[in-house]
Amino acid sequence: MKYFYLKHFAWFTLLFCLFAEAQTSKVLIPPAPTVAASSFYLSDHQSGRILAERNSDKKLPPASLTKIMTVYVVCRELQNGHLTLDEKATVSKKAWQTPGSRMFIEVNKQVSIEALLKGVIIQSGNDASVALAEHVAGDESTFASLMNQHAQRLGMSNTHFRNSTGLPMDDHYTTARDLAILTRAMINEFPEYYQWYAQREMTFNGIKQQNRNRLLRRDDSVDGVKTGHTEAAGYCLVASALRNDMRLISVVMGTASENARANESQSLLNYGFRFFETHKLYSAKEGLLETRVWKGDKKQLSVGISEDLYVTVPRRHFKDLKAETRVDAKIVAPVSAGQQVGTLNVSLAGDVMISKPLIAKSAIGKGGVLQRLYDEAMLLLKR
Numbered sequence: 001m002k003y004f005y006l007k008h009f010a011w012f013t014l015l016f017c018l019f020a021e022a023q024t025s026k027v028l029i030p031p032a033p034t035v036a037a038s039s040f041y042l043s044d045h046q047s048g049r050i051l052a053e054r055n056s057d058k059k060l061p062p063a064s065l066t067k068i069m070t071v072y073v074v075c076r077e078l079q080n081g082h083l084t085l086d087e088k089a090t091v092s093k094k095a096w097q098t099p100g101s102r103m104f105i106e107v108n109k110q111v112s113i114e115a116l117l118k119g120v121i122i123q124s125g126n127d128a129s130v131a132l133a134e135h136v137a138g139d140e141s142t143f144a145s146l147m148n149q150h151a152q153r154l155g156m157s158n159t160h161f162r163n164s165t166g167l168p169m170d171d172h173y174t175t176a177r178d179l180a181i182l183t184r185a186m187i188n189e190f191p192e193y194y195q196w197y198a199q200r201e202m203t204f205n206g207i208k209q210q211n212r213n214r215l216l217r218r219d220d221s222v223d224g225v226k227t228g229h230t231e232a233a234g235y236c237l238v239a240s241a242l243r244n245d246m247r248l249i250s251v252v253m254g255t256a257s258e259n260a261r262a263n264e265s266q267s268l269l270n271y272g273f274r275f276f277e278t279h280k281l282y283s284a285k286e287g288l289l290e291t292r293v294w295k296g297d298k299k300q301l302s303v304g305i306s307e308d309l310y311v312t313v314p315r316r317h318f319k320d321l322k323a324e325t326r327v328d329a330k331i332v333a334p335v336s337a338g339q340q341v342g343t344l345n346v347s348l349a350g351d352v353m354i355s356k357p358l359i360a361k362s363a364i365g366k367g368g369v370l371q372r373l374y375d376e377a378m379l380l381l382k383r
Contacts, residue, residue, distance in 0.1 A: 328342055333366050
């Protein structure tokens, strides 16, 4: 009888430990806050992981959020050497009389590209947007075609632009997800220009105007990005914040007021920073492992990934991540640099979060005749 109780006590203890382990390893994430907007989207900048969303692919009028693409296109032109910051653009009558928010440029005056860019970014000037579009492409319609080409290249599959300002036009729309894609590209590609989004005010032509992004004055971690408002679009805001090397991007579209768009954006950002953390797992510069290559002029191949790998996980669960590499069983030369030779899977609580190709970090050519014959014999023996 004593043995019976000891035996069942041992089983009970084992089951309790297994249950306790299962409970502690379970990943618990609080639901995202309720957001009073037509659509919203929250993602980590580095990893791209979506932390919260609703109606993120719904096509909506973007109002002045359009100008993120206007600025992006001009930055590409600067990068390609087609423009310089001190280059002057002549203000047309059309640009000067464009309605809505204004930088207060004057017709026939010449204004530098730098000033116009800041006028779009900080003051949300419709007049500055049109002046830039006309200077870059000749007219606003052609510039809109450039905007759409870049949107397609970036993978903004539910976006179409008709103008550079976001003033209401038929067939002018985008989505919260697409705006996050665009903002991520803007931050990655043009950090020297992105920093202008953090400026709280600007004076031009003797007129001082405040940046309409209220979060810049509420939260020191916020450094962008853009507000927008029309009657059709409601009040919109793309925001980005950096805290302890973790950057988040939030998009809210179709809120009821200026305060609402700021409050809802702040709520999303706080949720993301409170409950998630982002870490760099592996660098593209480093080889993750070495593997055997057959019939080559070298026997060992360094294997890695093509770009730095970041992961965003619920807080306190980074240690629970598991990385698994699966390399092709038989790699035969020649091998080209960048050739996929396996897969890296990163999982959390049994679910694969990230799957990336493992690539050859360098090329390996064919070995000599004797090496190839020897390796062929070894492969036959292995079979």
